[in-house]
Amino acid sequence: MHVKENSLIKATAPSNIALVKYWGKRNRALNLPLTSSLSLTLRSLWSEATVEESSSGQDEWEITGDPSKAQRVLEEARTFTGDRRPLRISIENFFPSGAGLASSASSMAAFAKALAKFLGEGTTSLDEMARWSRLGSGSSVRSLLPGYVLWEAGREADGSDCIVSQAFPPEHFPLSLVVCVVNDKPKPIGSTAAMERCRDTSPNYQAFHDRNSFDLERALSAIKNRNLQGLADVAESNCLAMHDVMHQANPPVNYFLEGTHKSISLTRELRASGVPCFFSIDAGPNVKIFCPPEHHQSVVDACNTLTELVDILEDPYKPPTS
């Protein structure tokens, strides 16, 4: 009989920021998105998951916050592999959790990778890993790959065509990221609940999804042609359209704080002064500014002038190591 290994397994995954956003589901139980999304995987903001057999006879968790998302990922991995050994699990984020910096994306991706190594003994496919990870957080599937990543919504009821793939490697169009941290405390309402409120009450929820294929096409073409202004136009307008859906929900979902508005203005001023850059904002007040690597320091210097920020996180472009 083949006895499975019981060494401690570690896996890491970076966060990712969507350039064309996911903000709605076609199936809540399977966590299938209503439309496709496109993101850039980061490098320096990441999570680590470790998995080993538990000697206490039951699962032991060391995780910041609510373990229910991770429990869904674990249950799916157990059902698939048939391996139900009790586990000792730790998941750690090396940046602020729950503040719209996509910590659930990196943590669920790292956890799915660790489970694939431990329970799946390294033979689990990317599609299968993505299926486990998706149940913890939809956007996490994009963190399983580096570079510009496309998460296709698909049409099949069972989600079999809801897949993730690399659209372009990071070195095709290198971009750095600077995060203006306006608030690093957990957000007032989580993405899943906020999406549902938008679906139920926001008058422009459908219009946001109707523009998805147009935005995706424009974003992919801008990346292909290394056209920063083109990518800036689509990423900023897609992001603001998503927040507009939230602002029109009842009651409104408003993640923006004064520092958010100041960081948006700063990005626009920088661009007008000749520094190519653009912003994106997820379900939180913090503003992510993308720029070519050679302009990274100018963006950081400009962000340092904003008194509203509690921190500035840097995710400089790093060429992939082969």
Ligand code: DP6
């Ligand atoms: C605003 O992946 O956190 O960051 O699937 O319900 O867990 P659930 O949501 P989550 O949503 C992320 C939404 C977003 C946009 C994006 O990353 O595409």
